[in-house]
Amino acid sequence: MSADPNATIVKAPAATTTKRRRPPNIFALNIITIFLGIGLWWAISLTGLQIPSPPAVIASAIDLAQRGILLEDVIASLRRVLTGFLLGSALAIPVGFLMGWYGWARGLLEPWVQFFRTIPPLAIIPLAIVLMGIGEQPKIFVIFLAAFLACVISTFQGVVQVDRTLINAARVLGAKDGTIFVSVVIPASTPFILVGMRVGLGAAWATVVAAELIAAQQGLGYRMQQAQIYYDLPTIFVGILVIGIFGLLMDRTLLIIESKLTAWQERR
Template sequence: MEFMKKPPNWLLTLFSIVIGLIAWYLLSAIPAVGTIITNPVKVFTTFQTEIMSGRLWINVWASLLRVVGGFSLGLIVAIPVAFLMAWYPMVRSIVDPWIQFFRTIPPIALIPLVIISQGVGESAKITVIFVATFLVMVITIFQGVRNVDPTLIRAARVLGAKDRDIFFEVIVPASFPFILVGVRLGLAAAWTTLVAAELTGANKGLGNMIMEASLYFRMDTVILGIIVIGVIGLAMDRFVLFLERRLTGWQELRQE
């Protein structure tokens, strides 16, 4: 008996998208649902209008700057903090309780404090995103460093390696895949926190576009904003995944 040849992944992805669009269109045809979930044709028309007017580009650019700014600061701080926590038990005892405490607090709860301390400028929005991304990445990177095979460390010590050599030649390469996983999680946290960050008095941005449209029940614009955030976030995640595969080719590739 001959088995059917497995279709390529890109074809399966395309099929999934088509099925999703059909399901979306059928749901929007139901009167009770269609008032909230606007049909794809109307959303595409709104997309064209926003592109031609230039408003969408302005909102995308504003949100990108905030996400990249908050995420970059989070990554810059998370890497040394995570390595110090994993390498020095004293640092871990001091820092870990605070990280675990703030990790349970949703970033939106910090908005009043951020507004009072920083106003409603760009720094406030970047701060909210920074907190969300830092807390996600520092935990992931810390666990990666802690999971480094102790046999490798002992072998390096037997061969006469100093702490500096062990850190840069063993710990960093072995934990690098976890850093990239932390980057992916941090990017996801940055985009999911974007709308909350733009509650701090933004007059442009994708989150602001969604909130303003919801006030006037312009659900086509709301759905468009959600889709644009999802598409950009997915594209950034795929790019990091591509880097992960190229830079960690010595590891067994994760099955998706």
């Protein structure tokens, strides 16, 4: 049988191979950038600027640790940060849910939240000291306020930005408000809550240092203030590094919690 001269020959598409780009090794990059940062810091200290070198800071840290001062300061600051941060976050989450879910709660609470959010927590410190004295209460209160304001706004935005299609679909299937809130709103808002907690954690550390600069007998901020009086730059750097290290570790802990709680989400 002869072939049709008008027939069109269709060629099969050539097999294409797509190479999946390997994700970067984040941990290795973290280690590299840490060593690069230390090297840059060491190089700057050798230029004649009044910046202590890494060995001088390490020696100061060892001296403070051997005298027990560093541990006492770390414990005092950590206790204040964790207490204020946990109390602030624990109150911010239900308040944020109320503001986002109920219109009446938003109308009553949002003006006050926005009002106090524009006032730096550091500006509240003098008033807190006058009203509460110079003990632990004013320090924890201003940390609580900083963490609360950061977390409540994020929680509120998380509830407001829940996809209405999901809520309407749940209603069509017969779900009540309580079921919708637990099964739809809370899971969808979780990433926003954890972002707010991370921001609140940074605000808590910044606030505790400022509070300890004004009225404290122990703490990293207090130790840095005393070192500033005597122009003890290595001790100041020790305080900065310890705060940064603990802040980074606590932030990474929240990231791990976020990855566990939001494993259902699609990630890029």
